[in-house]
Amino acid sequence: MISENDWKQEQARLNEVTGTLQAKIAELEPEVSGLRNQVTDFRKKFWEDVTVNTSTFDDFEETLYSIRQQEALLNERERSHRARLQRYNNMKRMLPSPYFGRIDYEEKVLGLSEQIYIGVSSLVDEDGLSFLVYDWRTPIASMYYDHSPGPASYATPGGQIDGEMLLKRQYQIRDGELRSVFDTSVTIGDELLQQALGKGADAQMKSIVATIQKEQNAIIRDDQNRMLIVQGAAGSGKTSAALQRAAYLLYKHRDRLRADQIVLFSPNPMFNSYVSTVLPELGEENMQQTTFQEYLAHWLGSSMQLEDPFDQIEYVLTAAGDGSSAYEARLQGIRYKASESFLRALQHYATWLCMKGMQFSGIRYRDREIISAEQMAAQFYSYDSSIRLANRALLLRDWLLEQLTTLERAERAADWVQDDLDYLDVEQYEEAHKAVLKKYERDEAVFDFTQSYIDQYGDFRGTEAGEGNAFDFADQEEELLRRTIVKASFEPLRREVRRFKFIDFVRLYGQLFSKEEAYEYAEMTGTAEVPEKWAEICEQTLAKLDASELFYEDATPYLYLKELVEGVRTNTDVRHVFVDEGQDYSPFQYAFLKQLFPRARMTVLGDFGQAIFVQSTNLHEAGSPLARIYGADETRLIRLVRSYRSTLEIVELTKAMLPGGTDIVPFERRGGKPQLVQLGGSEVRAGRIASDLAELRAEGFDSIAVITKTAAEAREAHAALAGAAASDGLRLITKETLTFEKGVAVIPAYLAKGVEFDAVLVYDASAATYSRESERKLFYTVCTRAMHRLRLYSVGDVTPYMGELNASLYEVSGS
Numbered sequence: 001m002i003s004e005n006d007w008k009q010e011q012a013r014l015n016e017v018t019g020t021l022q023a024k025i026a027e028l029e030p031e032v033s034g035l036r037n038q039v040t041d042f043r044k045k046f047w048e049d050v051t052v053n054t055s056t057f058d059d060f061e062e063t064l065y066s067i068r069q070q071e072a073l074l075n076e077r078e079r080s081h082r083a084r085l086q087r088y089n090n091m092k093r094m095l096p097s098p099y100f101g102r103i104d105y106e107e108k109v110l111g112l113s114e115q116i117y118i119g120v121s122s123l124v125d126e127d128g129l130s131f132l133v134y135d136w137r138t139p140i141a142s143m144y145y146d147h148s149p150g151p152a153s154y155a156t157p158g159g160q161i162d163g164e165m166l167l168k169r170q171y172q173i174r175d176g177e178l179r180s181v182f183d184t185s186v187t188i189g190d191e192l193l194q195q196a197l198g199k200g201a202d203a204q205m206k207s208i209v210a211t212i213q214k215e216q217n218a219i220i221r222d223d224q225n226r227m228l229i230v231q232g233a234a235g236s237g238k239t240s241a242a243l244q245r246a247a248y249l250l251y252k253h254r255d256r257l258r259a260d261q262i263v264l265f266s267p268n269p270m271f272n273s274y275v276s277t278v279l280p281e282l283g284e285e286n287m288q289q290t291t292f293q294e295y296l297a298h299w300l301g302s303s304m305q306l307e308d309p310f311d312q313i314e315y316v317l318t319a320a321g322d323g324s325s326a327y328e329a330r331l332q333g334i335r336y337k338a339s340e341s342f343l344r345a346l347q348h349y350a351t352w353l354c355m356k357g358m359q360f361s362g363i364r365y366r367d368r369e370i371i372s373a374e375q376m377a378a379q380f381y382s383y384d385s386s387i388r389l390a391n392r393a394l395l396l397r398d399w400l401l402e403q404l405t406t407l408e409r410a411e412r413a414a415d416w417v418q419d420d421l422d423y424l425d426v427e428q429y430e431e432a433h434k435a436v437l438k439k440y441e442r443d444e445a446v447f448d449f450t451q452s453y454i455d456q457y458g459d460f461r462g463t464e465a466g467e468g469n470a471f472d473f474a475d476q477e478e479e480l481l482r483r484t485i486v487k488a489s490f491e492p493l494r495r496e497v498r499r500f501k502f503i504d505f506v507r508l509y510g511q512l513f514s515k516e517e518a519y520e521y522a523e524m525t526g527t528a529e530v531p532e533k534w535a536e537i538c539e540q541t542l543a544k545l546d547a548s549e550l551f552y553e554d555a556t557p558y559l560y561l562k563e564l565v566e567g568v569r570t571n572t573d574v575r576h577v578f579v580d581e582g583q584d585y586s587p588f589q590y591a592f593l594k595q596l597f598p599r600a601r602m603t604v605l606g607d608f609g610q611a612i613f614v615q616s617t618n619l620h621e622a623g624s625p626l627a628r629i630y631g632a633d634e635t636r637l638i639r640l641v642r643s644y645r646s647t648l649e650i651v652e653l654t655k656a657m658l659p660g661g662t663d664i665v666p667f668e669r670r671g672g673k674p675q676l677v678q679l680g681g682s683e684v685r686a687g688r689i690a691s692d693l694a695e696l697r698a699e700g701f702d703s704i705a706v707i708t709k710t711a712a713e714a715r716e717a718h719a720a721l722a723g724a725a726a727s728d729g730l731r732l733i734t735k736e737t738l739t740f741e742k743g744v745a746v747i748p749a750y751l752a753k754g755v756e757f758d759a760v761l762v763y764d765a766s767a768a769t770y771s772r773e774s775e776r777k778l779f780y781t782v783c784t785r786a787m788h789r790l791r792l793y794s795v796g797d798v799t800p801y802m803g804e805l806n807a808s809l810y811e812v813s814g815s
Ligand SMILES: Nc1ncnc2c1ncn2[C@@H]1O[C@H](COP(=O)(O)OP(=O)(O)OP(=O)(O)O)[C@@H](O)[C@H]1O
Pocket: 193, 196, 197, 206, 208, 211, 212, 213, 216, 232, 233, 234, 235, 236, 237, 238, 239, 240, 241, 607, 644, 645, 753, 754, 755, 756, 784
């Protein structure tokens, strides 16, 4: 705590800042609401100021110009309105707690010293000359996170500034009131952090700007590397750092980076909701948030039924016990299809396809095939052998469109067209009549007619029968109507051709698995290295494809192959891709992401200790595929070893479960030891958990998770607990759950990734449920979700991950 005199001075300063904020808010208030009305008004009147006239080409151009002008004006006003609104909102957000830190800094060269107050946003004084509060993202504020009092420097665009930090102070200000002030000599006083971490879990993640740690600050401000990899222990603040990093980038590059140019890939939709409030809390718009699955489903469309990663892992976990060859084959398949070696195999396959093997679907029209797959293949392989696969596909597409045009012309004379003509209604005839009349009425109108005809029907060339012949209204009308009818019937075919539907991707991908002999596979892909159970993998993959379904592990390679053939679909607008839970993505998926976002930098955050999927990638080992993506020169790896989420006792237990876990450093926050409850039988489990839930609630914990191994077990647990009168606020979380809420959640392990709870009850920690080495990390992930309390229930032998630990790390009780 500080002296009474200092306190008074701080109080006075807080009053001054609050006064300035209030004055500025009051000043902006009418302007902001005025602006808002203006824009709505303007939108309403948009069309009043635009003259719409499309009768001639010039009129049309003028109309277009006038619309564009209106739009530009509106955009400009909206931009300026948005900027002012943001300033206004920032100040309102600052009012209850204008700043959280201060450093007194004396610059070496000029010898000037300044008091630098740091908050979520900057505030300048009335004359606009000096900063009352510095935004936490300003270069000077970085010293608050990186240094303790003493020599301190910071980087600016103009070079490094050196000097001396004379004081470092932290504040707790609530509702405009100074609650506490600490002077600190360490990097960041642990008091604030202690308080922040001691609180209960929230339904939404919170911003950590007041207590960012030095190593987290390095992640937040790294702006040099194309690839930033963060390997951090459970609860070390990876997600938090990622979100503050997004806010930092948006601030630093505010003139050229928009929030929608940052994409966050998260583990599941519920996680999206959990983290969605952090950026708005920091005064920034949210970045784009998605899951890889959502992305795949979007590009694959509805043609294939796509398995999701949760069904995949549910299978891996539940079928593990059967020890069947099919299970082993599936696992081998998952690993292989996730590998860089399969990626290279597909690249080779694309070259091979330039010589033979392409798979096409014939085009059918009115129950007959009008262009056959063989014709397409003949055309495709008639192109010069040097032309790449994707370019050939384009050439073939254009060729097919031409063929359709020819076929369409011929079709106009068909009998069915005459039948359709007979059933047209009067209006359609009248319209055709008018169009023909107009064509001949005015010479200059010919151009417009042609133009509008082209706009409407696409291919008028003035060379059709009737053109230049004796004028005959009836003929002309009929001709026009015939064209219209046939054109409409060909349109779906054209659309399909434009979308490359003439390529049979299912067979094309399936072909890779159709040759069970390794040498045939080697011919197509250039590699003879296939997993041991290759024949079974082939069988499984083809069976799925036959049912128009895709295993999750096939989805990315399938899409990748599609892109090799159709040409790569890239998103050049996105500048930053964040991948959370990065250990869950395969090397193949990373290569795909790189290709998808060619102009983006990547930030991958993960923990290999929580690698629960078969296809996981080790983020930090030497020679990690991740480091190869952009090369060592453009890659930086940061490790986080301090764990903030859980109490010291929980971290001590969980780190001991993990090979290599000794590096993990707990934050010094105490709670009770984890408890292992040895149940007399599984029939007493629900009753015991129900009474523990009641006890934990009485202690004030209102975010509790009962975590099961699988979704099937979660359903069972949910039913059992509801029956044991523990149903009050009990929520079953499934992969479809979109929001994260307080209360008691029954949740399968893999859906609890990334989130946290005041208390975690491990529904079944018996050896019967968790004993395979491959599931150790899953168990670790489950236990590390707990902030304050961890209880584990076991019938019979406890899981070896616990049994092998020093018994002093937990307490044992009976049921
Ligand atoms: N510097 C910090 N100040 C305050 N709280 C922090 C800090 N760093 C982390 N935390 C808190 O620690 C908890 C864990 O953080 P976060 O979820 O970001 O970790 P993580 O590394 O992504 O965890 P996991 O990999 O286990 O999902 C959160 O409650 C977060 O608010």
